[in-house]
Amino acid sequence: MGNTRVNFAINEGGTLEVLDTNNYYAFGMNHIGGMKSLLGGYQNYKYNGKELQESGMYDYGARMYMPDLGRWGVVDPLAEKHRRHSPYSYAVNNPIRFIDPDGRDIKIGEHIYSYKKDRDYSKYNTFESNAFKAMDKLYSSGAMKVDINGKKVDMLQTLISDKKNTISIAQQNPDSKDYQKNGNNYDPSTKTVNWRDKDGITFRKDVTQPNSGTNQGKNSPISLLSHELIHGYNDTQDANYNSRKADKTTADEGLITSSGVNLSFSNAEEKYTTGLANQVNDNLGEDRRVNYGKNYYETNNPETTDSK
Incomplete structure (x- = not known):
């Protein structure tokens, strides 16, 4: 979380001396001596690496915490971009999962993405490694x-360079009782892509034919990640995003299977995003x-x- 826990320096005797020790509750209160532990000591940059003021508040740049x-x-x-949450709450009231780097945006875990050639993926956990591999490939x-x-x-x-919005990528796990539930999605309230990093999808190229053989299309996890990132792009860059989400006039009788299953797009945003995602699929050499x-x-x- 970027917290400063211990500060030390070499004293006059040539040995290391601990100057400041900090242990934090989840929301940043200091265990030792209250929230102003050793205020004015060697290091005032404490919780999330932010500077503790004499008022007992932390300076995050955009706001005081x-x-x-x-x-x-x-x-x-x-x-206005986070209407489901109190405009005063820190990290959507979940500081274990999120941190707020400047009082405006949210990031997940320790990592902000930027492209790096020949990245060492071994230093990440399995999900983070898969996410970085996928992002590096897309980039x-x-x-x-x-x-x-x-x-x-x-x-x-555009998403990487956006200074106002942070798109987060979190792991989505299938339902323990139903593998097909808990699919990939984008949550506009937290700007979070929930991604199943190990799972691709199959689909019918022609809805009148079975999902098998030459009629079976496939998309990889990286393709599905790009689809959700496009939703993130639309949410943060396109003024028509919300109106498309509200548009449910996408039912199509031509997309109903012989057994009566309706494969129509759930709303205009899904239909529009799938069109853009198909350009990505073309670039990846995958099925539309x-x-x-x-x-x-x-x-x-x-x-x-x-x-597998």
């Missing part, structure tokens, strides 16, 4: 450079989706459609 209350002193400047291949209304747009670079039907299956790794 009160660790004794777990609340900000003023309204979130991006409150280095330029797969998310798509055409939007006749203009070439690098959607991934023409309906909203899908079945999850485990792949060898995030970059392939090969079954």
